[in-house]
Amino acid sequence: MKKNRFQDLLKDEWYEAIKLAEISGRYINNDNLKKHLDHFSSEIDIKVIGNSVAGEPIRLFKIGSGKKKILMWSQMHGNESTTTKAVLDLCNAFIKEIDHEIFQEILSKCSLFIIPILNPDGARAYTRVNANQVDLNRDMQKLSQPESSILKDTYNEILPDFCLNLHDQRTIFSAGARRNPATLSFLTPSKDPKRSIDESRKISMGLIAGIATDLREDLPGMIGRYDDAFNINCAGDTFQSLSTPTLLFEAGHFPGDYQREKTRKYVFKALISALYRISSFTEKDISDDFEDYFSIPENKKLFKDIIIREAQVEGEIVDVAIHYSEKLVKGKIEFEPILEKKASFISGFGHREIMANKEELKIPGLSAPLENVVVNKIILKNEELVFKEG
Template sequence: MDLRTLYSKHKQEDLFGRYIPPEKIEPLLLHYKSKFEIEVIGTSEEGKKIHSIKLGSGDFKIFMWSQMHGNESTTTKALFDFINYLKSDTEEAKIILDKFSIKIIPMLNPDGAERYTRENANKIDLNRDAQNRSQLEIRALFKVFDDFKPNLCLNLHDQRSIFSAGKKNKSAIISFLSPSADENKTITPARQLSMQLIANMAIKLDKQITEHIGRYDDEFNLNCVGDTFQSMEVPTILIEAGHFPEDYQRENTREYIFHSLLYLFNSINLTKDSLPEVSAYFSIPENKKLFYDILIKNVKISNKIESLDVAIQYEEQLVNKKIVFIPKIVRIEDLNGFYGHKTFDALGEKIQINNDESLKIGMRVNELLIGEKKISF
């Protein structure tokens, strides 16, 4: 069975879109209780339960967590798709469960998930709390880490639509990172293994999303969870779900996260010598912030200056339990070398936004006219 068919068969259909609050995953946990071990590992700062799912009985232990940032839900959806696959009676799923012990925290930050915010209820970025461990959510994560003693960690996130895969006009659909273990970015044995595993995933994914795979910045920050675990000589991989063209609900990206997980589990069975060289990891293009959601080129701003470019970015807002994408002007200048997920050329003419030719940074775009043409988003 090919991967696309496999994904379609096991996709958790009732998880859809960007807003995945705790109320959407709790019924799923009850559904899995008959086959897998469900445990409450702690509570959020507002008292919401944080759950883990234990799957498999093998010697190699993998620890995975998602929605450390509450508004980063794509990998949570993909995790449930992957759990559905492991719940199936296929021979391949049985082999994985026999070879691996897997511990998953599908939603580390339920307060942030409910609010659709990056931070938790105390406005703390949990991925900057690895040293202080001031928040209940991070203490729960580290307790699982200490008790489970994983051989590999997967730190699962979303990244904004601003990121490109290198300097080309290619959005970063998926980005990977082998976090640094120290300020010198030393390639320790743990970091080397995570690099090789990432390279293997990237090589296979590139056949599906060619040139849309990025490598995230590896600047060392011990306050980050991945850097901390890597410094403790536990191989750690960060996966960032990014922007597939016109896929603001991240449903296409979700599928490729699912594929990545399958590639990863298959590659762990390989010997180090049969995995790609570390150089293959560094050949993955580094993320750049080169994209805007909408880019209007060659706009006449006034009679006194040459034409400039207008960049519009969506601001995500939670309204009635749905995410609304609000377009706002973020830059008015020469943006040569930048790209738009949608690009228009004003050909040196003025444009009207909300029936107004005076453009300002921060302006909300309700209606856009380029000449006589009305532009829909």
């Protein structure tokens, strides 16, 4: 196989120099995008391809002039913004490093079509669904929503050779049955209920296997794979069923990184890895690696945000699990800690684990810890613990 220069290109210091630092955090919408349109338009063709339910513009970025056409879209779910940050970093990298040999190779052999925010109404409200409360990723057959139709129409107009479907996943996922968060997860969707593996799926499997290889040192044991149960209503399954190699990206949790700024970097690297392989390797070279895809551990739901072990509650020794609920408050996302469960033992892992050593646990204002209540702070061992994330 052709020598892969990917690791020589992407050093952390280089990424920090091209990162679009003005865009950060979890709340990303069209306002963030609009501020940078003039900057992007110097090298990128930008056009409005339609409007959302509430009338917000949906934009398509085009960069490159090559024969291989790649369609990618982000924020199909409005509260999944990490990949949007990463594709904007990608655009900035192509502008700032336009003369780099690898970027020149990508842009001479590929044409990139990027929808940075497919669901601008959901992005503004920070919801998974659009303004009509419809999950766009379950609407690709009915096409009942303008945003779904825009994506399908764009696909039909471009007839891409590859699709990159970009999402975020919850903090609950582990990469396999280990104490490793799934910081990145991938899936090559099925094309039919039998989950047939034809040449187009082999290509997308090989691309994902290559990404996992390229990021192995950055994320040891922290890359997962989703189950490929078929659902024709989903975008990835729809396009895979049309024999277009399709990759689902899922940005997940990196320890301590609730704003997903570190995860953003790894999504960026994964995008560069995929684009470099598409532009530089033959389809046979890529598909030859397809079996390595199955060595990526399948995601498990093994994580809680916080677990307090062996706490005394009303005379019982129990474990207490807390998860963060994301809320939009005055233009920022706040992480509200919710007491999700208490039980004699809670299996799995906590991103943060606290050993109570059978000391009494109290929540100020409550006589006893109840489930599904907000717990901004607790008293344990006569010390106040604050759980709110900024």
